[in-house]
Amino acid sequence: SANVETLEFQSEARQLLQLMIHSIYSNKDTFLRELVSNASDALDKVRLEAFRDKELQADTDDLHIALELDPAARTLTVRDNGIGMSRDEVVSLIGTIAKSGTAEFLRKLKENQGGQDQLIGQFGVGFYASFMVADKVTLVTRRAGQDEGTRWESTGEGTYTVEPVADAPQGTAVTLHLKPEDTEEHLHDYASRAKVVEIVRRYSDFITWPIRVEPEGGGEPEVVNSRKALWARSQSEVTEEEYTEFYKHVSHDWTEPLETIRLAAEGVFEYQALLFLPQRAPFDLFMRDRKRGVQLYVKRVFIMDDCEELMPEYLRFVKGVVDAQDLSLNVSREILQQDRQIQLMRRRLVRKVLSTVKSLMTDKPDSYATFWSEFGRAVKEGLLDDVDNRDAILDIASFASTHDQEKPTTLADYLARMPEGQEHVYYLTGESRSALENSPHLEAFLAKGYEVLLLTDAIDEMWVGSVPEYKGKKLQSVAKGQVDLDDDKDEDAAKERAEEFAGLLGWLTEQLGDAVKEVRLSSRLTTSPACVVGDDFDLTPTLEKMYRAMGQ
Numbered sequence: 001s002a003n004v005e006t007l008e009f010q011s012e013a014r015q016l017l018q019l020m021i022h023s024i025y026s027n028k029d030t031f032l033r034e035l036v037s038n039a040s041d042a043l044d045k046v047r048l049e050a051f052r053d054k055e056l057q058a059d060t061d062d063l064h065i066a067l068e069l070d071p072a073a074r075t076l077t078v079r080d081n082g083i084g085m086s087r088d089e090v091v092s093l094i095g096t097i098a099k100s101g102t103a104e105f106l107r108k109l110k111e112n113q114g115g116q117d118q119l120i121g122q123f124g125v126g127f128y129a130s131f132m133v134a135d136k137v138t139l140v141t142r143r144a145g146q147d148e149g150t151r152w153e154s155t156g157e158g159t160y161t162v163e164p165v166a167d168a169p170q171g172t173a174v175t176l177h178l179k180p181e182d183t184e185e186h187l188h189d190y191a192s193r194a195k196v197v198e199i200v201r202r203y204s205d206f207i208t209w210p211i212r213v214e215p216e217g218g219g220e221p222e223v224v225n226s227r228k229a230l231w232a233r234s235q236s237e238v239t240e241e242e243y244t245e246f247y248k249h250v251s252h253d254w255t256e257p258l259e260t261i262r263l264a265a266e267g268v269f270e271y272q273a274l275l276f277l278p279q280r281a282p283f284d285l286f287m288r289d290r291k292r293g294v295q296l297y298v299k300r301v302f303i304m305d306d307c308e309e310l311m312p313e314y315l316r317f318v319k320g321v322v323d324a325q326d327l328s329l330n331v332s333r334e335i336l337q338q339d340r341q342i343q344l345m346r347r348r349l350v351r352k353v354l355s356t357v358k359s360l361m362t363d364k365p366d367s368y369a370t371f372w373s374e375f376g377r378a379v380k381e382g383l384l385d386d387v388d389n390r391d392a393i394l395d396i397a398s399f400a401s402t403h404d405q406e407k408p409t410t411l412a413d414y415l416a417r418m419p420e421g422q423e424h425v426y427y428l429t430g431e432s433r434s435a436l437e438n439s440p441h442l443e444a445f446l447a448k449g450y451e452v453l454l455l456t457d458a459i460d461e462m463w464v465g466s467v468p469e470y471k472g473k474k475l476q477s478v479a480k481g482q483v484d485l486d487d488d489k490d491e492d493a494a495k496e497r498a499e500e501f502a503g504l505l506g507w508l509t510e511q512l513g514d515a516v517k518e519v520r521l522s523s524r525l526t527t528s529p530a531c532v533v534g535d536d537f538d539l540t541p542t543l544e545k546m547y548r549a550m551g552q
């Protein structure tokens, strides 16, 4: 009709769709998890909006998800009566990918022929997963409170159409026109009830909303998911696979979690937490608008995503759910910020996350190594932000060191290796391991058999200055101040040398003028004739560069 508009997918969306359509996936069943997950989010949202805005003309009487099968037409429809989308929302949410880091993700994907499954897993393609099994997708939606609905349709090849519809029910119906190969009489018959129910039970059983499917041969639709909140069930009752699927739902990640963390408190302020450490850092871990991953529920009711009151910035990669029994359903961010119970809860959650990582170090060293290489850079921000937990963070940290080319060391191991006579924990900061290894600052320390930590993350420059010690041992830069290596302690020899070199030092001081504060003899070098060192309180060269780049 005249009202049909044909629009183009944003170019990044187009590239991603091409991949969905043309790549081979090991597990296509997951498209249904994505659609059910979206429907569940939409139901959470309409309940919440209707609760907050009494004027909103929303119908919240029988919130549910329905799966409708038409084997003859080869279609599968996922319907919800949730929040729905306006026409503009359909265009912006379905026609574009707003996720930060998409461009970089696509670049990596191109370089990574073969490992695409895994990368896509990290990124989470959501709604576009429909195109793994459908050659055409039709979406009809109406936003709660609005009169007009929108019909969206696409084959995923470059363009889509949108048009207004008059009689759409509240919420969203996504109809998949299944590809022929996916409806044949084998494993992939997504138009068969048995297959669809099996997938729902496997991936979406915990969804708190009823998921209804019509029985074989017709009749009243039946609820096929158990709807049990995992965090409310006893730990022994929940299988590893159930945790994994729940993780995928809350995290929008496609890979398994690295570790599952459960925590419960009873008494005056009762809550349950089910948290996860992911396997991999998301692409946007260090981007500014990065969200935090913990959702707040109150008595099984979803309240908010991205609850920053529950998890500090440096643990922003932790995903999961906290369900508090004693908060009001209309709790706001402002209330959360002031609530003492929430602050206590957050303290306990943080300690639990840190202690879980600590136990990985001994129980699952490989998991720990993965964790630290993915998230260590973020965790180290906590050395500045979370002074109370500084020691706990240092306990779980590892650093590259001159002791081992490949394997990073913990501070505890460093201390255990310290030879007789070494008093401090020595480190050197800089841009790369190879640059540091060539630094003349290292020479004397290596010659003495002292180990030096090689700190190359930008954040290292920031925290080393404010963390004075670990277990009573001072953290000392080998590039700063007077370094007290034993040789200096032989005072007569030092005096003799000072006299011997007085002429040279005087001449150097004159020549270098204002460029340096002082020229002095040092025991820190073995093969290089001279090096520049900072004062104890000077900025390191890297920090100086950072400040200069920021225009300070």
Ligand code: ADP
Residues within 6 Å of the ligand: 034, 038, 039, 042, 080, 082, 083, 084, 085, 093, 094, 124, 125, 126, 127, 128, 171, 172, 252
């Ligand atoms: P994600 O769920 O990770 O945000 P998706 O690709 O799955 O990404 O969905 C993109 C967006 O489209 C969602 O964030 C949501 O705003 C909107 N959307 C998708 N499905 C629905 C639905 N059934 N009801 C309402 N909005 C939806």
Ligand code: MG
Residues within 6 Å of the ligand: 034, 037, 038, 126, 127, 252
């Ligand atoms: Mg989604």
